[in-house]
Structures are given as C-alpha cells and as structure tokens.
Amino acid sequence: MHRFATLYTELDRTASTLAKRGAIASYLRDAPAGDAAWAAYVLGGGKLRRLATSTELRQALAASTGYADWLIDESYEQVGDLAETIALMLPEGDGSLADEPLQTWMEQKLPALAKLESADRVAQLQAWWRALRPAQVFLLNKLITGSLRVGVSHRLVVQAIAQWSGQPTDLIAHRMSGQWKPAADALTALTHAAGDDEHLADRPYPFFLASPLEHEVEMLGDMDEWMAEWKWDGIRAQLMRRDGHVGLWSRGEERLDGRFPEIEEAAAALKSDGVIDGEILAWDAQEKLPRPFTALQKRIGKLKPGAKLLTSAPVCFMAYDLLEHNGSDLREQPLRERRDMLAALIDGVDPALMLSPPVVADSWTALTVERQQSRQRQTEGLMLKRLDSPYRVGRKRGDWWKWKVDPYTLDAVLLYAQPGHGRRSGLFTDYTFGVWDGDTLVPVAKAYSGLDDKEIGQLDRWIRAHTTDRFGPVRAVEATHVFELAFEAVQLSARHKSGVATRFPRILRWRTDKSIADADKLDDLRRLASG
Incomplete structure (x- = not known):
C-alpha cells in the first residue's frame, strides 16, 4: 500500500502527462507483479465497487476523533472530498499496515469488508486507519468509495505499460481491451512479444477515435481522397462473430451480449466471421431514420429486453468499418478496401445490420450544404475519413475527422x-x-x-x-x-x-x-x- 500511495500522490501533484506516464512505468518496473497488475487496473479505469457508505465513513471518523457531526460536515464542505477530509482530520496512525501489498488489500481485505455488518464495517475502518499513514488512509478510502480519480486515463496507463515493457502501444491496448482481469500472470501476458493469434482472443480491438475538425474543410485537400458519412448519435460498439460465436462490445469495453438480440441474430446470419465497427441506434424502419437517443436509453439498462420493449424500441447496428475477416486482421489495409469487404459481408443480411451510407457530393461546398441537413436526419454532422487510412488506435489526428453541426x-x-x-x-x-x-x-x-x-x-x-x-x-x-x-x-x-x-x-x-x-x-x- 505504501508504494502505491506514493505513486498516487505523485500522480495527483502533477499535470504533466509525461511525468505521470514515467511515474507509472517506474512503479510497474519496481512493484511486485500482483501489485503492479492491480495498479494498472484501478488507474486504467477498472470498475471498483463501493464498499462502505458515506454514513459509515462519517460514523467511523466521528468515533475515531470524537469530533461533532457539524464539524465533520463543515470540514467536508470546505475540502469537498470525503476521503481527503478523513485523512486530514484523523490522528496519524502507526503505519503497521503500510507495507501490506496492494494485492492483499484488493483481493482479501477489501472484499472481506463488504461482507461485514454495518457496525463491524465501521469498527474495521477505524482499525485500518489507526494502522496507516495519512496518504495511505486517503488512498484506502478512495478505493473503498470507488472514486479513484487522479487525472490518469486508460490510454495513459497503456502507454506506461508499453514504455515499461518495450512492446508497442497498440499491442498493449489490444491485449487490455475487453474484460482484462488484474493478476500477475495477466500482467506478464500483456508484455510478451506479439504472436500470430493475437486477434483470435475473445476481445474487441481498441477503437479508433476521430478528432474534431477545427479548420476549414477545404484544407483537407483533394475531396476524392476522402469519404463522408453521417455522424450517428448512438452507442459506439464492435460486433464480432468468431467461430460462429457472436459478441457485442461497447466503446467503454462493456459486454452488451443479450441486450440487443436482434443485432446478435443478424450477426449470426453473416456469411462469414468478422469484427465490425459501428453504432447501435434506435431506429425507425418506416422513416428510415434514427430515433432520438432517449429512445435508445430505454434499452441500455435492460440485460434481457422483453417482447414489448423490442417492439416499442427497435434498434439497428449501423456498420461503418470491418476490422477483421475470417481471422485476418484488416486494420492496416486502407479504408476503401475494408469498406468494400464490409459491404460484401453484410449484403442481404437482416435489416438490423446495415451499412452506413456514404454522403456523396462533388465539392466541399456541396458537402457543406449536405451537412446542413444533419439535424433533420437525426445525426450530429458528418464524419470525414481518408480513404487510404488504416484503422488506428485511440485519437490520432489526420485521418478521421468529426465535422459536427454547430450546437x-x-x-x-x-x-x-x-x-x-x-x-x-x-x-x-x-x-x-x-x-x-x-x-x-x-x-x-x-x-x-x-x-x-x-x-x-x-x-x-x-x-x-x-x-x-x-x-x-x-x-x-x-x-x-x-x-x-x-x-x-x-x-x-x-x-x-x-x-x-x-x-x-x-x-x-x-x-x-x-x-x-x-x-x-x-x-x-x-x-x-x-x-
């Protein structure tokens, strides 16, 4: 815990991306593998369950200090963060648990805390605080409340692992996609050299993200080098069929299997295996237009939607890129070739799976006019994609631009x-x-x-x-x-x-x-x- 608390403090005290990446890489190099794996998980945005309520934390603080509730409330209001308020108000602990491995906390101590009755949980919090230094108390409470915010993104953690391991960033990003679980062997698996079957694992590819177009569109050059399509307002996702098995992943790397059965059924009917990038949309088949995003929200939280909801809030998967076909990684091939293969793959399949149509215009001026129709088409503007572009990782400028309408x-x-x-x-x-x-x-x-x-x-x-x-x-x-x-x-x-x-x-x-x-x-x- 001491080592990770030191890293957390270092990350919290700098706004420099390079400094943060270097600090994480140094920690990964020096920490035990189990601790390093958990650090990568929590810093990279891994989901943490809340293990104690704010009331329980306040009760434990009051019992530990004897302070009145009004003083705790006033202090919290000034600080604005309950974990930090507790660390500031507690008397300093003896540090007897400071060197307990992060892995032990995450795999044994914290899960055990969640199983206690409320009064026992309050008592356990007090005991832990007495055995930790202030920086460790602060970190522990952040882990307990599930709100570990320190200005570090998943992408930054990927870059730090790449810096530490010497492997390409894109490879690390792919291996961490999906439901990556923190463990020593899992961390080791991230860092070995690439194999021939990298794409065969049951996980999505890292998403390629467009950058906002902040200059005149004519500055992109020859229009014949670009493809335009509508910028759909839905849930970005990857639809995969591998060895006949269908999976659906959100951009947030959440499994959506079972939530949109009509899309999964359409993928099962594909002529061959593939991984398709696209957008889940609430869809009006009669008008041939997307419905507002609020219509899609009815489906997001339903793990197994019933027949009534399937009828009242139909969805489709608007496909716009093909990343893999029959086990072959296509991401380095130019977009124009990936699109041709995508069109052939989904041709004649169920209408729940459709190709995102190109927006055709003979000049940038004419395309600007088309863009003005975005709101009538229930879209956010246009996407501009260079036809010879590969499918990259993350937000890399130059090949994909989002040209949104004015808000x-x-x-x-x-x-x-x-x-x-x-x-x-x-x-x-x-x-x-x-x-x-x-x-x-x-x-x-x-x-x-x-x-x-x-x-x-x-x-x-x-x-x-x-x-x-x-x-x-x-x-x-x-x-x-x-x-x-x-x-x-x-x-x-x-x-x-x-x-x-x-x-x-x-x-x-x-x-x-x-x-x-x-x-x-x-x-x-x-x-x-x-x-």
Missing part, C-alpha cells in the same frame, strides 16, 4: 453549485442553470466545463458570499449571473421537473453583459424539443 445555445441563470472532484474538490465547479417558466426560474441543465481557472476562482468566491440555502454539498445562490450554454439536442422528458432534458450541456461563456431578464424561456426549449 444549440441558450442563455441561462446560475441557480445551484456544488464542489467538483479530484483537483477541483475544494472549489464550486459543478453548476445548475435555469430558464424562465413564466415568472419562475426552473433548472434545465447541469454543466461543469467551459470556464478557465481565473473565472472558476472568481465564481467560487461569489458563490460562497451569495449562498441563499444549502442542501448537503449543494448551495442555492442568488439569481444574478447569466451564462451562455451549448448543447447538442433537447428532448421532452417526464423525468425532469422542467419537462425537458438537454444533451451534453457545457458552458460557452459568462455573459456579464446580460441581466437575468435576458435569459431564455422554457417555452422556447419545449418548442425546440417538439420540433
């Missing part, structure tokens, strides 16, 4: 704020905004990105001085400030008090030039959602 915007009033997470846990950075419904401001969007550090600091000070009410960590504030928000779509929603839900809201700018009377009206959003 919708609205002017809204700041109503509520709460502390952020990680590096911003001591600042109010998560905001709720409202618009006018008659003479009342009603919440319509939450956003936490778009302001720079100076603006965040300024707004944080204002929020603390102009709080009107408190609801746990959330503060209601005086209706004073107007912000311009961007969002991709708005839909009617019975689950929201306002009756609408905005998709991907974020802050564009702080409108210090506007008063709250200038904010938009809820009726405008409702009309937009209905239209």
Whole structure:
C-alpha cells in the first residue's frame, strides 16, 4: 500500500502527462507483479465497487476523533472530498499496515469488508486507519468509495505499460481491451512479444477515435481522397462473430451480449466471421431514420429486453468499418478496401445490420450544404475519413475527422453549485442553470466545463458570499449571473421537473453583459424539443 500511495500522490501533484506516464512505468518496473497488475487496473479505469457508505465513513471518523457531526460536515464542505477530509482530520496512525501489498488489500481485505455488518464495517475502518499513514488512509478510502480519480486515463496507463515493457502501444491496448482481469500472470501476458493469434482472443480491438475538425474543410485537400458519412448519435460498439460465436462490445469495453438480440441474430446470419465497427441506434424502419437517443436509453439498462420493449424500441447496428475477416486482421489495409469487404459481408443480411451510407457530393461546398441537413436526419454532422487510412488506435489526428453541426445555445441563470472532484474538490465547479417558466426560474441543465481557472476562482468566491440555502454539498445562490450554454439536442422528458432534458450541456461563456431578464424561456426549449 505504501508504494502505491506514493505513486498516487505523485500522480495527483502533477499535470504533466509525461511525468505521470514515467511515474507509472517506474512503479510497474519496481512493484511486485500482483501489485503492479492491480495498479494498472484501478488507474486504467477498472470498475471498483463501493464498499462502505458515506454514513459509515462519517460514523467511523466521528468515533475515531470524537469530533461533532457539524464539524465533520463543515470540514467536508470546505475540502469537498470525503476521503481527503478523513485523512486530514484523523490522528496519524502507526503505519503497521503500510507495507501490506496492494494485492492483499484488493483481493482479501477489501472484499472481506463488504461482507461485514454495518457496525463491524465501521469498527474495521477505524482499525485500518489507526494502522496507516495519512496518504495511505486517503488512498484506502478512495478505493473503498470507488472514486479513484487522479487525472490518469486508460490510454495513459497503456502507454506506461508499453514504455515499461518495450512492446508497442497498440499491442498493449489490444491485449487490455475487453474484460482484462488484474493478476500477475495477466500482467506478464500483456508484455510478451506479439504472436500470430493475437486477434483470435475473445476481445474487441481498441477503437479508433476521430478528432474534431477545427479548420476549414477545404484544407483537407483533394475531396476524392476522402469519404463522408453521417455522424450517428448512438452507442459506439464492435460486433464480432468468431467461430460462429457472436459478441457485442461497447466503446467503454462493456459486454452488451443479450441486450440487443436482434443485432446478435443478424450477426449470426453473416456469411462469414468478422469484427465490425459501428453504432447501435434506435431506429425507425418506416422513416428510415434514427430515433432520438432517449429512445435508445430505454434499452441500455435492460440485460434481457422483453417482447414489448423490442417492439416499442427497435434498434439497428449501423456498420461503418470491418476490422477483421475470417481471422485476418484488416486494420492496416486502407479504408476503401475494408469498406468494400464490409459491404460484401453484410449484403442481404437482416435489416438490423446495415451499412452506413456514404454522403456523396462533388465539392466541399456541396458537402457543406449536405451537412446542413444533419439535424433533420437525426445525426450530429458528418464524419470525414481518408480513404487510404488504416484503422488506428485511440485519437490520432489526420485521418478521421468529426465535422459536427454547430450546437444549440441558450442563455441561462446560475441557480445551484456544488464542489467538483479530484483537483477541483475544494472549489464550486459543478453548476445548475435555469430558464424562465413564466415568472419562475426552473433548472434545465447541469454543466461543469467551459470556464478557465481565473473565472472558476472568481465564481467560487461569489458563490460562497451569495449562498441563499444549502442542501448537503449543494448551495442555492442568488439569481444574478447569466451564462451562455451549448448543447447538442433537447428532448421532452417526464423525468425532469422542467419537462425537458438537454444533451451534453457545457458552458460557452459568462455573459456579464446580460441581466437575468435576458435569459431564455422554457417555452422556447419545449418548442425546440417538439420540433
């Protein structure tokens, strides 16, 4: 635990990607294999189950310190992170458990904690805290609450493993795709030289991600070198059939088997094996258009959808790339060849599996006109892909671009704020905004990105001085400030008090030039959602 806590602290204190990658690589080199495997798993975004409630953690802190509940609550409000609050308020432990291996904690101690009754769990937390130093207490509580946020991505962990092992990053990324389990032998398996059967394992390939087009489209050069297609708003996924067995993986590397049986049945009917990259969409077969993303949400959480849901919320798999065919890895072949093979593979198959059609235009100007039809087609814009491009790993610029339509915007009033997470846990950075419904401001969007550090600091000070009410960590504030928000779509929603839900809201700018009377009206959003 001591070694991993030191690494965690080092990662938390730097914003340098190179420094973080080097620190992780050094840890992997020096740590026992079992500890290194678990570190790679948790830092790379592996799912951690919450093992104790916030109430239990607070009870254990109160019992360990004798502090009153109000003092703990006030301290937590100032710090913004319960794990850090506990580490700061506890008396320093004796360190007798500091050298206990991370593997022992993850495989024995923490699973045993989850099986205890609540009172025994509180007592166990106290015993552990007495035996650890503050940095280790902080880390332990992060593991217990399942919120290990330290500014490290899965991609960065992959790069660190590649740096440590000397193997190509793409190879490590592929081996860690899917349901990679942390174990010493699993870590060893990541680092050996590539074999001929790398693609045969039951796992997806790392996804190739497009970059946003931030310059004039004409700068891409000769239009004949590019293919355009609609940017679909669904669930990015890989559909695979290997040795006749069908699997479906999300971009988040979650198995979706059983959730979309119509897609799996279509894949089972393919003429040959293959791995297809594409998008799961809620689909209107009559209109031949995707339905709003909210229609797809009805299916996401259903492990085994019933007949009624299958009928009311039909889906399709919009295929746009072929990564593997009959056991052969196609990713280094040019896109134009992969597309031809994909079209041949799914030709005549069930309509639940269809080819993403190219958007044809004879000039960039004509394609710009086509892009203006994106919202009518229930898409987010266009994808531009170089026809001779390989299928790369991650977000590598140059070959695939997403040319999204301009977002919708609205002017809204700041109503509520709460502390952020990680590096911003001591600042109010998560905001709720409202618009006018008659003479009342009603919440319509939450956003936490778009302001720079100076603006965040300024707004944080204002929020603390102009709080009107408190609801746990959330503060209601005086209706004073107007912000311009961007969002991709708005839909009617019975689950929201306002009756609408905005998709991907974020802050564009702080409108210090506007008063709250200038904010938009809820009726405008409702009309937009209905239209």
